């Protein structure tokens with residue numbers, strides 16, 4: 001017989017994420033979909049002791065447990081995954097929804113390096129977290145125990161399809177003038193390729209201009225349909 005614990009548990013962030021994503025809008029829905037996305041996980045005292053990450057550099061990937069701090073605390077038993085077009089409902093525990101009890105998130109990300117010169121800073125690639133996300137735990141990924149390529153994956157059986165991305169000349173010129181032009185362009189292509197437009201807008205092919213903030217820029221884009229394929233065209237980088 002198990003009794004429900006009388007008191008809630010308290011979690012304390014061990015660190016915070018600084019990422020290429022200043023806003024939630026546009027962030028791919030799972031890690032690894034935009035490998036060009038760079039981030040740092042900056043540990044805070046007392047967890048920023050270099051001893052606490054000794055040995056971690058031998059692992060290529062880590063699990064990051066975090067709080068969806070920009071989601072409301074309220075949750076409902078049914079959610080509408082964007083993957084199902086935003087119309088069909090599934091149970092919150094059958095989803096990776098950001099609106100969930102305890103607001104706990106879990107992302108598998110590439111560990112690109114560890115800097116212990118001043119505190120501890122983990123360099124991450126491909127994370128799906130907004131800048132400022134509080135992290136509550138870190139664990140090394142064990143492929144022999146945790147990779148299950150033959151697993152069934154319900155309503156999300158494979159990676160989402162990618163849209164074509166094109167750039168107006170003016171946007172290309174803005175990119176070319178930047179020191180990070182190659183990685184920023186790759187990031188824009190990977191992020192827009194996921195089609196960040198809200199599901200209910202995706203049939204609206206009018207010249208509506210959307211904006212996604214990446215690093216320190218606002219990427220303005222619109223959609224056009226050609227031979228049934230939709231392309232997202234970057235019209236300006238501001």
Ligand code: SAM
Pocket residue numbers: 024025026027028029030031067068069070071096097098104105106107108128129130132133134
């Ligand atoms: N991989 C994680 C998981 O399964 O727990 C996150 C999946 S969730 C569907 C990914 C989305 O969370 C992103 O597209 C982004 O919009 C949103 N997001 C990222 N960081 C967040 C935060 N700190 N608070 C609320 N939403 C966040």
